[in-house]
Amino acid sequence: MTTKLFGEPVRRREDARLITGRGRYLDDLGAGALAAAFVRSPHAHARVLDVDVEAALDVEGLVAIYTYEDLSGPMAEPLPVLIPHPQLHAPRTGYPLANGVVNHVGEPVVMVVATDRYVAEDAAERIVVTYEELPVVVGVDAAREARAWVHEDVPDNVAARHHQETGDVEPALAAAPHTLSFTQYIERSACTPLEGKGVLARWDADDGSLRVHSSTQASTSVRAAIAAKLELSLDRVEVIAPDVGGGFGVKIVHPWPEELLVPMAAIRLGREVKWAEDRREHFVSSAHERQQRQEITVGYDDDGRVTALDVHVWHDNGAYTPYGIIVPIVTATQLVGPYVIPVYRVVVESVYTNTVIVTPYRGAGRPQGCYAMERTMDRIADALGLDRADVRRRNLITPDQFPYDHHLTFQDGRPVIYDSGDYPGLLDKLVALVGWDEAEALRADARARGKLLGVGMALYVEGTGPGPYEGGHVQVLGSGKVLVSTGLTSQGQGHETVFAQIVASELGVPIDDVEVHTGDTRRFGYAVGTFASRAAVMSGNAVALAARGVREKAIRIAAEVLEANPEDLEIDEGLVKVKGTPGASVPLRTVAVLSNPLRYAFDEAARQATQFAGPGDDSKPPVAPGDAPGLEHRDYYSPIRSTFASGAHAAVVEIDPRTWEIDVVRYAVVHDCGNVVNPMIVEGQVHGGVAQGVGGALYERMAYDADGQLQNASFMDFLMPYASEVPDVVIDHQETPSPLNPLGIKGAGEAGVIPGTAAIASAIEDATGRRIASMPISPTELYDLMRDETAERTAASQETGVPA
Amino acid sequence: MKPAPFRYADPRSLEEALDVLAADPGAKVLAGGQSLLPLLAMRLAAPATLVDVNRVPGLDAVEVTGDGVRVGALVRHAQLLRHDAAARVQPLLARATANVAHPAIRNRGTTVGSIAHADPSGEMTSVLALTGGSVTVTTAAGRETVGWQDLFVGPLETSLSGGAVVVDAFFPALPERSGTAFAEIARRKGDYAVCGAGVVVTLDADRRVSAVRASYISVGLVPEVHDLTEAVAGKPVDSADWAAAGALARTLVDPDSDIHASADYRRLLVGVLTERTLADAAREAAERTAA
């Protein structure tokens, strides 16, 4: 039998290329292209009174300058509201170039094209834009107070009111033995992939066709958007995602202004044009996520069981809503996590601010939801004097309750029905893995070293692999090479390895024969994109189905050649053979040749497929009705609804009670993503997610001042954690297969980041005895909290004996 | 994030470098480029000419004598960090450079460049001050020694004229019966410090504290040296109350707030780091006094 590849820690096939500098990222392409640069708004909110380009005109090497006045047709209209929703009652989007008003620092106003990026920036620097400043709204509280408005015609700053309820919450709260109410905050961070966005466009005037490379997570949809906005026929546009140096969500948004403007300029100029985003541009003109104010009321009984939960979230969506209200819906629906919540009501008000737009960043609303729910569990435990793990255990959905219907509607419009899971199993494993029950000994040891130690945990359930579909194409060439293609893109997650593992396993070929292509509309035109932990679930199952189709055809053809019963055949190591009859076999590559009847014998292999190669059956056409030449198959996977992965994290922190430095000394993860295709890649995803979780909890934030200026728009001041700040992560797996898809898998891409903020907040609270109601938290803020005599103290503080 | 146009000069001698600088008031020296190039890329600086001194001979030596350590303009942080002889004469050099950035940056960035850059968040500006050091400055007009007090004018601002090349920095030797320590707190390992402290403790022959000086990083606009002696003067080294010195230090500094730390938090750290570094420095001073 072929070595079983599904489930094996196969080494990433893309790494040799990527880590030896042979990757081809956007800026590695188009060496001779013209370069674009942008004049961006320096103001958070202003009217654009005048654009004076005079001084730029004599810059040598300048090729073109475009302002809003130069846009026409659909390009002069607002950018699309990509994901409309009935509750998004006041959607607003910007224009490719500002049309009269700018709503955040960084919004593009003028595009400059020149012989290279240096010259383009020289010219951009000389363009004088006159602004009239308008009142600025920064932060969710200011938006809520609505003393100033972001959009003139949205006077309460509310873009959307999203509301779901599973019962009558008010009577349920009134009847609850205990209730608790509190308000908490979570701040903005961002995806900050190491490679920013980038676009390269080439117009072929003779052919009337456009080729665009974009560092995107959704090449098929970028293609459709470009065709629509530039009024081209879809068949004249191709979009390719080259190697992409990280996405984490920001590159799923499209079309970015630059994705339209760069092709527009290429067409108008008849020259190749490229734009590669720089770091500052990325900070001020891409997307951020996570700021929310959460007002929570919970009812619970003496055992700590939740009887009713009422949540009001104020969600900062930034200046525009191109990606609809996906993030707040995800918060609203994933908040309930692994728990039975008998009556739940959630209202989310999504509000405009004069800041960079908010769109999904790995986790996409889930870290906030998890923070709300898990901190609620901690508060209940605290109020009742119970162990935090016990309170959670009492509230968990049990394995016999699946499929479990929360009676909520997910971001894809489908019901939130958990397909499978074992949450008590996760919790038990976590308690053992982190040594939860030995916390007192750890605490004593730390105290002896002059440190405060705290432990915290957080559980989550994550809807992964939403539809509508993905497709896969598998083709066996006469050389024996197996080509796999899917339209979904890759940002370095390991798709080349994982899809190859799946196809090699399904088809029975050596993995070295398999070559994977992703995100290229020339190869595969139908796709949705890489987001929501969906690649393995969606394209993984699609390529598996496609491989099964190829296998079936191969066996059918081989059965004729070998004069055997198809049921008696198997494929192993690229050989179709009769089970148990050594020697009775035909190589898959020969089957591929035979699958395509030929007239011309252009090489030795082809000779076998010509009409004179063997005895033919004169009574049948060479290609049977309903059949097709070639050994290939295309198939699609379209799920009924998302599959729900789950996990539990615990953090152990040590705090220096003199400097208030916070150190995560131990981090434990128990992870369930159904059947694991490649445990090494899943662990890598978890590690990366934890790094971003720690970043979001302790280091990263978008430091806007009251004028809407981002004060830390560089990697010097935006504190993405280094390897030195990321704790060692210990991982335990649990595999609860999904009954929804053929491979039984669930998504794993985002999970690692989700519980970080909640678990670390809990641990800090445990260590210090002070309520942590705003995250992230830095040492300087912890110091302020600790010396503030009025700050609320938790019950635990009496035990930890923290200095006042 | 691309620099504005500039001319580039690649002189092969100090004279040539000084000539180019003298001819062009918009010229700037380029050493390791670890501070200057980011400023150029962000167009926060746009010198007309960059005078790259990396190929000027004779500027890359560390000279160690009993009086102190003379560090040439092209000596990289990494080179100083590894220099055992320099560390013996003035232990603060290695202790402080270990806190400068990350290895890749230490391999390119020069110690003299970081002093010429005059960043109050830089370690080596404070070390120059704490050790009572000076720099040797050359211009077309000649050569002079400028003491640290006369060098630092403000954040990223020195008293040097645009046409000057600092050829070396001199760090006096650690006095007898003295010990030093250096510590800092940064948000991430290798970042500029939120607060750092370098200290020197000197004992008398009876192992009583006779002098205590400290200088802080990322506290104040220019490097300063604070005399903390009065808090512990005359106390036996083993029983001196370093916390009292820390408390005194807190009253002497005037830190600013920024997005990473409030002024109050920096003041807190000044106290804690002073106390901690003084204890270490006193231990070293005691060893050196016993020996």
Ligand SMILES: Cc1cc2nc3c(=O)[nH]c(=O)nc-3n(C[C@H](O)[C@H](O)[C@H](O)COP(=O)(O)OP(=O)(O)OC[C@H]3O[C@@H](n4cnc5c(N)ncnc54)[C@H](O)[C@@H]3O)c2cc1C
């Ligand atoms: C990510 C990062 C982190 C860093 N972290 C730290 C840190 O923690 N602590 C720290 O101290 N530094 C840090 N640095 C800065 C680093 O130490 C620089 O090397 C140093 O500040 C400047 O030295 P340089 O040789 O690179 O000078 P350059 O960047 O070449 O020049 C800096 C300035 O000094 C002038 N100059 C340089 N040499 C001379 C000379 N011989 N005569 C006259 N003028 C001269 C230049 O004209 C310029 O104005 C960091 C840098 C980076 C990129």
